[in-house]
Amino acid sequence: MEMRRKINRGYRIFNIVSKILLGVFAALCLLPFILMVIGSFTDNGEVIREGYSLFPKKWSTAAYDMLFSYPDNIIRAYRNTIIQTVVGTAISLFCVSMTGYVLSRQDFQSRNVIAFFFYFTMLFGGGLIPWYIVMKQVLHLENTLWAIMVPSFFGAYNIFLMRNFIKQGVPSELFECSKLDGAGDMRIFLQIVLPLSIPSLATIGLFIALGLWNDWYLCMLFISDSEKQSLQYYLYSMLNSAKALREIQARSGIVLDVDLPSETSKLAMSMVATGPILLVYPFIQRYFIKGLTVGAVKG
Amino acid sequence: MSISALPAGKTAGLRRTSPRAWICLAVMAVLLAVGIAVRLQSGDTARTTELTAQASALTSAQEQLDTLQTRFERRETQLAEAKAALEAAPDDESLLSKLDRAQGEYDKALRNRDQQSAKVEAMPTIETINGEINDLKESSARSALLANGLTLLAILAAALAIAYLVRTADGKVLLGIGGLALAGALIVAAIYRNDLHPVTAAGQTAPGTLMIAVGIGIAALAHILYWCFLTKARVDFKLGLGAVLIAVAAGLFIVGLMKNNAPDAASKYINSMSPGFMNLFVGAVLLIVGSLILALPMTRIRYDLRKNPMLMLMALPSIVYFLITSYLPMVGVYFAFTSYQFTKDFFSTLFGSKFVGLSNFAYLFSSGLAWRMTFNTVVYNFIFIVGGTVLKVGIAIMFSEIAGKYYKKFVQTATFLPHFISMVMVGTFAYNILNYSSGILNNALVHLGLQRIDVYSIPGAWYVILPLVDFWKGVGYGSIIYVSAITGISEELYEAADLDGANFMQEIRHITIPSIRPTIIILTLMSLGSIMKGNFDLFYQLVGESGQLMETTEIIDTYVWRSLRQNVQIGMGSAAGLYQSFVGMVLVVLVNTIVKKIEPDYAIF
Numbered sequence: 001m002e003m004r005r006k007i008n009r010g011y012r013i014f015n016i017v018s019k020i021l022l023g024v025f026a027a028l029c030l031l032p033f034i035l036m037v038i039g040s041f042t043d044n045g046e047v048i049r050e051g052y053s054l055f056p057k058k059w060s061t062a063a064y065d066m067l068f069s070y071p072d073n074i075i076r077a078y079r080n081t082i083i084q085t086v087v088g089t090a091i092s093l094f095c096v097s098m099t100g101y102v103l104s105r106q107d108f109q110s111r112n113v114i115a116f117f118f119y120f121t122m123l124f125g126g127g128l129i130p131w132y133i134v135m136k137q138v139l140h141l142e143n144t145l146w147a148i149m150v151p152s153f154f155g156a157y158n159i160f161l162m163r164n165f166i167k168q169g170v171p172s173e174l175f176e177c178s179k180l181d182g183a184g185d186m187r188i189f190l191q192i193v194l195p196l197s198i199p200s201l202a203t204i205g206l207f208i209a210l211g212l213w214n215d216w217y218l219c220m221l222f223i224s225d226s227e228k229q230s231l232q233y234y235l236y237s238m239l240n241s242a243k244a245l246r247e248i249q250a251r252s253g254i255v256l257d258v259d260l261p262s263e264t265s266k267l268a269m270s271m272v273a274t275g276p277i278l279l280v281y282p283f284i285q286r287y288f289i290k291g292l293t294v295g296a297v298k299g
Numbered sequence: 300m301s302i303s304a305l306p307a308g309k310t311a312g313l314r315r316t317s318p319r320a321w322i323c324l325a326v327m328a329v330l331l332a333v334g335i336a337v338r339l340q341s342g343d344t345a346r347t348t349e350l351t352a353q354a355s356a357l358t359s360a361q362e363q364l365d366t367l368q369t370r371f372e373r374r375e376t377q378l379a380e381a382k383a384a385l386e387a388a389p390d391d392e393s394l395l396s397k398l399d400r401a402q403g404e405y406d407k408a409l410r411n412r413d414q415q416s417a418k419v420e421a422m423p424t425i426e427t428i429n430g431e432i433n434d435l436k437e438s439s440a441r442s443a444l445l446a447n448g449l450t451l452l453a454i455l456a457a458a459l460a461i462a463y464l465v466r467t468a469d470g471k472v473l474l475g476i477g478g479l480a481l482a483g484a485l486i487v488a489a490i491y492r493n494d495l496h497p498v499t500a501a502g503q504t505a506p507g508t509l510m511i512a513v514g515i516g517i518a519a520l521a522h523i524l525y526w527c528f529l530t531k532a533r534v535d536f537k538l539g540l541g542a543v544l545i546a547v548a549a550g551l552f553i554v555g556l557m558k559n560n561a562p563d564a565a566s567k568y569i570n571s572m573s574p575g576f577m578n579l580f581v582g583a584v585l586l587i588v589g590s591l592i593l594a595l596p597m598t599r600i601r602y603d604l605r606k607n608p609m610l611m612l613m614a615l616p617s618i619v620y621f622l623i624t625s626y627l628p629m630v631g632v633y634f635a636f637t638s639y640q641f642t643k644d645f646f647s648t649l650f651g652s653k654f655v656g657l658s659n660f661a662y663l664f665s666s667g668l669a670w671r672m673t674f675n676t677v678v679y680n681f682i683f684i685v686g687g688t689v690l691k692v693g694i695a696i697m698f699s700e701i702a703g704k705y706y707k708k709f710v711q712t713a714t715f716l717p718h719f720i721s722m723v724m725v726g727t728f729a730y731n732i733l734n735y736s737s738g739i740l741n742n743a744l745v746h747l748g749l750q751r752i753d754v755y756s757i758p759g760a761w762y763v764i765l766p767l768v769d770f771w772k773g774v775g776y777g778s779i780i781y782v783s784a785i786t787g788i789s790e791e792l793y794e795a796a797d798l799d800g801a802n803f804m805q806e807i808r809h810i811t812i813p814s815i816r817p818t819i820i821i822l823t824l825m826s827l828g829s830i831m832k833g834n835f836d837l838f839y840q841l842v843g844e845s846g847q848l849m850e851t852t853e854i855i856d857t858y859v860w861r862s863l864r865q866n867v868q869i870g871m872g873s874a875a876g877l878y879q880s881f882v883g884m885v886l887v888v889l890v891n892t893i894v895k896k897i898e899p900d901y902a903i904f
Contacts, residue, residue, distance in 0.1 A: 010803035011700075018697035019706065025694065026713035029775060032728040033716065035739070039731070051742035052731060099617040108610050109599040117618065121625035124884045127876020128859050129869055130631025131624070137645040138627065154620045185609035214721035217836060221864075236723045239730070240843070263737065270727050277719055285715055289779050 033278070040064070040267035047263045063268035074272060076227065077234040080145060084230060085212045088149035092208045093201055095153050100162025101189045106172055115163075118156045132221060147222035148215055148230065158204050165200035166193060203287045213277065235273045239266050320463035320470060327456035334449030337442045347435050354428045357419070364415045371408040378405045478521030485514035508557070512550020516543045544589030551582030556654045579650035583630060635659055635877040639869035652870075659874035668858070669878065673831075676854040676879075680830045682766045688823055690774045695781030696811055714775025726840030729768055758851040761842065765852070769837060784818040785811060817898055828890035831883040835860065855879045 035052055043058040067074065099118075103111045125131070141147035170193055178188045194201070219233035229237070381401040385394045464470030489507030519542050555578030603611055630649070636659065637652035663669040694714070701707065717725070732739045735753040744751055754760040792810050801809070833854035842852045844865070855875055862872030 014803050014807075015701055018701045019703070022694065022697055022701065022710045022714075025775075026710045029713050029717050029771065032732070035731070036728070047737055051737040052739050053742075095616060095620075098613050102610050102614045105607075105610060108603060108607055110596075110603045110611075110614075113596055113599065114614055114618065118621060121621055123887055124629070125625065125880050126628030126631045127873060127880055128856075129863050129873045129876055130628035130634055132863060133631060133634075133645060133648065133869075134624065134627050137643065137648065138623065151624070154617045156621075159617070185607065185613065189613070210719065214723075216721060216723050217839075232721045232723045236726075236840075239723070239727055266727065267731070270724055274720055274724055278716075281716065281719055282712060285712060288715070288718075288776070 036267050036270055036274075040264055040271050042264055044262065044264045060264070063264040066265055067268055067272065073226075073234065074231075074269075077229055077231040080228055081213060081231040084145050084148045084215075085209050087145075088152055088212045089205050089209045091149065092152050092155070092158070093205050096155065096158045096162050096204060096208075097166075097194065097197065097201060098189060099154060099159045100166055101193050103159065103163040104166040104170075105175065105185075107175075115160075118154075118159060122156045135222065142222050143225045143228060144222075145228060148212065148218045151218060152208055152211060155208070158207065162197075162200065162204055165197055165204075169200060170196050199287075206284050206287050210277075231273050235269055238269050317463045317467065320460050320467075323456045323460035323463060327453045327460060330449045330453035330456060334446040334453065337449065338446040347432065350428055350432050350435070353423065354425065354432070357422050357425055357428065360415065360419050360422060364412070364419050367408065367412040367415050371405075371412045374401070374405040374408040377401050475521045478517050482514040482518035482521060485510050485517065489514065508554055509550060512547065512553070516546035516550070519543065519546050541589045541593035544585045544592065548582040548586035548589060551578045551585065555579035555582060555650070559654055576647060576650045580646060583650070587630075632873065632877045632880075634869055634873035636874075637870055655870070659870045660878065663871065663874055663878070669875065671850070672853050672855045672858050672875070675851065676833045676856075677830055678762070679765060679833070679854065680826075682762070683769050683834075684823060684826045684830070686766055687770060687774060687777065688819060690770055691778040692781050692812075692815070692819060694774060695778040695785055695815075696807060698778065699782055699785040700807075711775075714778075716775075717772040718776035722836035722840045725768060725772060725837070729764070729841050733764070755845065756847055758848050761848060761852050765837065765841060768841060769834065772837075780822065781815060781818065784815045788814045821894060821898060824890045824894055828887040829883065831855065831879050831886060833857070 035054065038054060038056065039047065039052045040063055041059050041061060042052070042056040043060040044062060046053075046056055046058050102108060103115055105111065135141050135147060135150075139150070141150060174192060175188060178192055183191070214232055215230060216232035216236050219230045220236070223229055223233070378398075378401045381394070381398040385391070385398050388394060461474060464474050489510035492507040492510065523542060555575030558575030558578060627645075631645075633649055634652070636654055636656060637649075638655050640648065640652040642648045642651055660669075698707065698710065730738075733741075733754050735741060735751060735755070741751045752760075754764060788811065792814070793806055796806050796810060833856040835854075835856040838852055838854055838857050839860070842848050842857075844861070845852075855878075859872045859876045859879075862868040862875070
């Protein structure tokens with residue numbers, strides 16, 4: 001392909017123009033992150049006077065100093081987010097793969113009925129308010145981390161994705177052989193299907209984990225107890241209400257408002273909240289590509 | 300009704316009525332007759348009435364005797380007084396005549412009393428009467444029990460007869476006609492009853508409502524039976540049962556709503572449960588059970604329960620989960636038709652709230668709120684879809700064709716990154732770029748010698764800003780699907796084009812784009828299906844709750860959120876949510892029908 005393209009008329013110009021355009025777009029995508037990193041290390045006074053800049057005149061770590069002088073809130077938020085991500089992903093993966101496996105079994109006559117039962121929930125829903133009241137008054141999930149995890153346990157989309165993965169990845173002859181050898185349905189799932197679908201599990205698990213890590217919406221809806229707030233919601237409340245910042249300010253002993261790194265500390269907090277994602281992102285990127293290209297959902 | 304009387308074509312393949320059906324019917328008739336006879340004979344109500352009358356006559360006679368006795372005693376005293384007065388003054392004429400009068404009165408009272416006393420003596424004693432009444436009562440209770448038992452047996456025989464009858468052609472006709480007759484009778488009776496006891500208060504349930512509902516249910520069943528006969532279908536018990544349950548549910552709903560909306564309903568609330576609560580609740584349960592009976596292919600499920608019990612068990616958690624978190628809220632769309640009344644429990648909140656019909660919807664549409672948020676939702680999504688598709692396709696084509704492995708990798712890594720961060724972060728970035736005092740955009744403008752702009756007070760600006768942010772976050776990641784479509788294009792097409800002397804841009808225009816057109820069309824149509832679903836995260840994090848920008852940034856999702864968390868207008872928010880869900884579903888079905896026509900492989904269902 002490369003060879004052919006190089007001899008074709010017009011390719012050279014296209015290549016250069018495309019590279020420039022894509023480069024600009026890539027730079028635009030990265031720019032906010034770079035600004036966030038630089039901004040968080042800029043002196044607060046300079047930000048207030050002159051705004052953010054890629055090349056600040058005065059560097060400062062005051063924002064981080066303030067955040068880590070009283071890290072309890074951040075640690076607590078981190079702990080909640082890690083718990084909800086790890087526990088939620090583990091339970092969701094088990095539930096989703098088990099249901100996907102049941103739906104992938106061709107000798108299971110009711111699979112289409114059950115699949116439609118799930119699919120219909122993607123088509124029509126009661127809306128936010130009835131769902132909210134069910135979560136609150138029937139399941140009593142208010143102010144528990146379960147409120148954030150439970151909605152992802154059985155995602156209809158993920159179940160169908162998993163079913164397609166298993167259909168493609170595990171030959172149905174394998175089920176028949178194992179049945180002849182005397183394995184039960186549960187055992188086939190645990191000892192044959194799960195080990196064979198580790199790459200798919202990784203893909204779906206990362207989808208779920210990303211959702212749980214980035215969640216702020218469910219936390220805003222269900223959790224009013226600051227002990228149980230997740231990282232993203234803590235970040236949100238810090239950015240949008242002076243309260244969280246004031247608390248840190250009071251605990252860290254900063255007395256004057258002038259000294260308070262009000263703007264840069266928001267960026268520093270953003271850094272703290274996004275850091276882990278930026279760190280693992282290069283390694284998990286390819287799983288997301290796979291998930292998107294394979295995930296044709298059919299009901 | 301005999302099978303020979305029916306057109307031959309319609310009866311082919313149907314069995315004749317089993318004699319057992321007629322036997323059952325006969326048994327039923329005998330049992331009913333005996334039951335009625337026992338009931339009529341046993342009570343001997345005439346005797347009971349007579350006895351009761353006797354008892355009351357005896358009581359009144361006794362009372363009369365008491366009165367006479369009192370009078371006799373008074374006269375006796377008067378006589379004694381008169382005698383004593385005469386002895387004290389023997390030659391007083393007036394006293395003598397007084398004595399005579401008293402003597403006369405006394406004799407009369409004595410005579411009356413003795414007569415009455417003889418009368419009472421002649422009557423049966425109260426103990427005898429009561430004893431006889433009790434005996435009658437006992438025997439009546441015994442025979443009532445017997446009659447009820449006989450009726451029950453008759454019902455069983457009738458059920459058996461129906462079971463035999465529905466399998467055959469003339470049986471169906473018979474049942475159909477019988478059912479219609481019964482339904483008609485019930486409805487007539489109900490109307491008569493309604494006339495006898497007219498509704499006096501507004502909103503009060505007419506006494507015949509339930510009878511009419513049952514009548515309609517039976518009529519529906521009868522029609523199904525007759526339809527089955529006409530189409531030569533076997534009678535589907537499932538169908539009949541489901542239909543009857545749904546009909547009864549509808550009747551219960553009507554009754555429940557009427558009870559809830561009676562003018563004095565508020566005073567009848569007990570423990571914040573509305574008067575019609577039980578009707579509505581049972582109606583909802585019957586509705587669900589009836590729908591399930593109609594919807595479920597029982598043969599397959601029975602097969603799996605027998606052959607794959609473990610798989611069923613493994614599917615159970617997900618079924619329970621979806622029932623609670625998805626289907627229960629669907630029952631909750633009823634909130635959209637109520638004026639919300641808070642209680643601590645879901646069901647009493649749901650059915651305890653006052654039914655207001657379509658007035659929530661009427662308000663949303665007449666106030667213009669619904670139009671505004673629909674307009675915004677659709678317009679934004681339209682920009683997201685059209686702009687996003689153009690950008691994604693463009694990026695995918697450029698990305699697929701450029702040279703340089705590492706450069707590609709860099710571009711991909713960089714353009715994916717925005718997809719991975721939370722919308723909170725996106726909101727932060729947007730704020731830091733756009734805000735008036737220290738935003739990067741305004742700094743740049745100042746450096747260029749231009750005026751600062753405050754986009755947070757310019758409503759129109761968000762039609763540009765929100766799409767730009769959406770593209771920034773989603774375009775890089777979304778282009779993958781097109782990249783993989785381009786990868787799938789056969790290399791031979793390009794080679795042939797090269798031989799024909801096509802230049803590079805011609806190849807893109809005439810090979811690449813036409814080859815990925817199905818993918819573009821399908822994905823676009825699919826996103827058009829969800830054009831009513833707004834991206835709450837994006838709008839909330841970028842715009843927040845700013846009232847100034849509401850005119851151009853209020854979408855359905857933000858409205859629903861505000862009515863849940865800010866204004867607490869549960870009914871109104873539910874109505875908006877239901878409107879969104881319903882129109883969304885219609886759109887998806889519509890789009891899917893179109894997709895099926897264009898490219899059947901891509902249709903979702």
